[in-house]
Amino acid sequence: MLSMTLPMHPLSLGIMVLLLAFISCSLIATISPWYSYMLFFIFIGGMLVMFAYVASLSPNMTFSINNPLMPITLTVVLILNFKNLSFSSTYQTNADLSLTINDTTQALSFLYMQDGITSIILLACMLLFTLVASVKICKPSMGALRPFL
Numbered sequence: 406m407l408s409m410t411l412p413m414h415p416l417s418l419g420i421m422v423l424l425l426a427f428i429s430c431s432l433i434a435t436i437s438p439w440y441s442y443m444l445f446f447i448f449i450g451g452m453l454v455m456f457a458y459v460a461s462l463s464p465n466m467t468f469s470i471n472n473p474l475m476p477i478t479l480t481v482v483l484i485l486n487f488k489n490l491s492f493s494s495t496y497q498t499n500a501d502l503s504l505t506i507n508d509t510t511q512a513l514s515f516l517y518m519q520d521g522i523t524s525i526i527l528l529a530c531m532l533l534f535t536l537v538a539s540v541k542i543c544k545p546s547m548g549a550l551r552p553f554l
Contacts, residue, residue, distance in 0.1 A: 419456055423448070 426448035434441040 419452055419459075423452055426452075 426445060430441040430445040430448070433444065
């Protein structure tokens with residue numbers, strides 16, 4: 406029953422995950438805009454890797470909608486949900502915003518002091534190791550990803 410309403414094509418599944426990421430990042434943006442910004446770009450990067458992997462492994466399937474009434478139903482549900490939302494202004498004043506920026510700056514400045522520099526070096530080494538490992542895995546002749554020809 407569930408497979409009749411939900412799509413099974415990799416492209417539509419990717420779009421659904423992207424919409425879920427966008428909605429969750431919009432909700433997180435009310436708390437911390439920078440965190441939601443970074444989280445959204447991490448989702449986008451992951452989706453690009455997954456799209457390349459799925460596109461190289463899956464056969465050329467035709468994109469079709471299982472239930473033709475599903476897009477219309479989803480549109481009506483979304484319109485009804487957004488109609489009931491009330492957007493209140495929760496903007497911060499300049500004084501509150503400058504205090505928040507100062508607190509964030511003080512918290513981030515710890516990383517570049519003598520005590521926190523080891524964590525930065527460890528993070529850089531981990532990122533370098535991840536980069537080298539992903540390059541070794543994705544060799545066209547021996548890796549999981551085949552070349553696009």
